[in-house]
Amino acid sequence: MFTLGYAWRDLQTGRLPKMQAVTTLLGVTPDGRSMAPADQFQQIFRKISNDYARPVESKKLKYAAMGGMMASLGDPHTVFLEPKQAQEFSLETRANFVGVGARLAPDSLGAKVVVVFEDGPASKAGLKPGDTISAVDDEACAGKDIDVIVGSIRGKEGTTVKITVLRPNVDKPIDITCRRARIVTPTVEGRILEGEKIGYLSVAQFAEPTTEQFDRMLDRLEAQGMKGLIIDVRGNPGGLLEVAKDMLSRFVERKVVVKMKGRRGAEEVVSTDSGQVRFATLPIVVLQNEESASASEIFAGVLQDYRRATLVGDHSYGKASVQNVIPLIDSASVKLTIARYFLPSGRDISRKVDEDGTYVSGGLQPDVKAELGANAEGVFGDPKTDTQLQKAMEIIRGKM
Amino acid sequence: MKTKNHWIATSIVVGGALSATLGMVVRDRMDLPIVERVAFGDAGPLVASRDNSQDLTEIPEREYFEQMSELLKREYVDPITDDQKLIAGSVRGMVSSLEDPRSLFMDAESFTVFQNARQGKYEGIGADFKLIMPAKAANATENVFSRVPRLAIAAIAPGGPAAQSGLKPGDVVDSVDGHWVVNNDLLDEFRALQKKVLAKEAPADELTKMREELRKRMERSMMPMRARERLVTGDSGNVDIVVTRQGKPVEVKLAKSTTSVEAVRVEDGTFIVHLQAGVGPALAERLPKSGQVKLDLRNNAFADSATLNEALKALAPSGTYGVLANERGKTTPISVTEGRADKLTYTIIVDRSTSGAAEILALALAEKGLAKLEGGSVAGDPSLTEVVKLPDGSGFTLHRGSYRSEVKK
Structure with a gap:
């Protein structure tokens, strides 16, 4: 009876099923005035929440609407972060984490250990680069x-995690137990490539301690007789502009780094310092790829614009804008583009994508294109397998 | 969101299957703020400050929309003048969040094409498509791929390019003009192979080969809705399609053109019906006064409730023909008023291309003893969908419920 009564009322009011082919929401009130955008939105919001075949969680629908609204601007960097995402995001923008101190890459069998940080818990417990993590706390990783594997290794400071690894030339899996601790990520690594006078220096991101780590590494390479330098910013997602500028000041003096143009028309110019140049003529190759973005592109692009370096690799990401994160009172937040920047030559490197987000154009184009061979997967910086590095070495030898 | 700056960073390298897949759809990198946060003195009540950041009050959707659009207009790098674009964007977001292949948002251009097809005017290859959501693989991890549906042909417009080329309802589209139509199946296969390799049941180089294959395909790929758009729009030019039919690939080359489908066409005494606006009057005019009539309801993938109502009214006497039930426990009778005075009976030809309103029509008439179904089994999706048009010409479909005969409780 209840069902029938309910349905009858619906039929009387003509709510379900609709007796017209298309429900047109014209954005006008019954008396013909045009509705305010927020009212139009509410009308559709209610239609979906009331009429959809399944129950709809209104908070989820509201956040989906905000995500869609921001996506409609067509800027991949302007996004709505729901409370949970917002929290994760703010955690990751602080540079220290609780973990075991290692860097991983995807691997068919789980995760490959690429770097083990000196003096970190993993290093003390005996984890080695080249190990493949096959299980974490007895749960298989294959x-x-x-990101899921990384998440399971992370945890509360002081707790332990059991990592099972497969090591080349060792028959049985090895269990390694690490105590999680606060890790300050080393952002610069480097060495003199064996048998040559080529310095290889990789910059993982442009974070606060990076300039100091960069300088220290340059000292070390210089002391070992470096005659040419390869700076690797592949996979470097960017970071602080200030840091990129300081690092550029080691190579070029009082030169424009970027011009930033914001909404309110103000143009801000950032230039390198004077009196900080350490290497005015040292041959430099910068290695970049599509994962090099933001401050990485400024670093590489400025050196390219002033003909201070040869860019080798693939095109870079094409991030030419500045974002701001605005927290909202329900713990969600908004990340939106507030300014654009231009390299000294004034060129536009902004990434263009098609509707599916697939790359069409943009980014810094390398002077010498080099692809990464299939075997180099996972590990950068090995002259035996890293074909982009091999190309960079070939070019720098020609300049030395 | 994909971020790449964990302490234990994911040095994702081009060529890795995972990086290829993850990097594709959701490509957003971590942006360490490159400038200091600007002050938000006049930011409005939605923006958190020291005083209210602990306040977890739920903000109603209307206010949320209003304040968010103000915030965007004030802070975004480019001026925002078009409110309709913001509204359409938010609707797109809401409709997509339903993750329902029957509820789809379409921009103004696609919506026009969609509406024309509902009037029997097809473009492109002359076919209707449906999206098939992937069955969630056991033990699969959440990733952007796991929700990508397959694109399949739901119905073919008689006489159109697809019909002439031999494409069939049920064909699953694998590639369009050399672009792989992205789907989850290959990734699932890849995962399965990974497990085998781990258990030493397959050699590791098979995995390398497959990863390379995945990478190659991703380089030239297309999302299903975009592939659909390419297939249903345009009246000139050629298109190459590869479909899977009964497990085997079939390659078809065809020329796009327009195809007109009549609401009712009588061929050898059979009434070939396309559920579209005007189908009711067309049937009423041409049906005999008594006897047994043969109806062909194949190639009817989609029709709205108004069309269903007019068709039912033309075919059946007044009465109730089952209910439309939704998953909120709400049912609504499907009723005919001022129906036929006489009582025709029908033989209805159906198959897998009979779905939605057409399927409801066939089932409802059969349930009442007015029709006998023959041919094959129906699609198994007797759902009714509402079509909503927005002021800017875009629109969406909204799944409302599914047919249920009255007898069942």
């Missing part, structure tokens, strides 16, 4: 997303 087929899992790298």
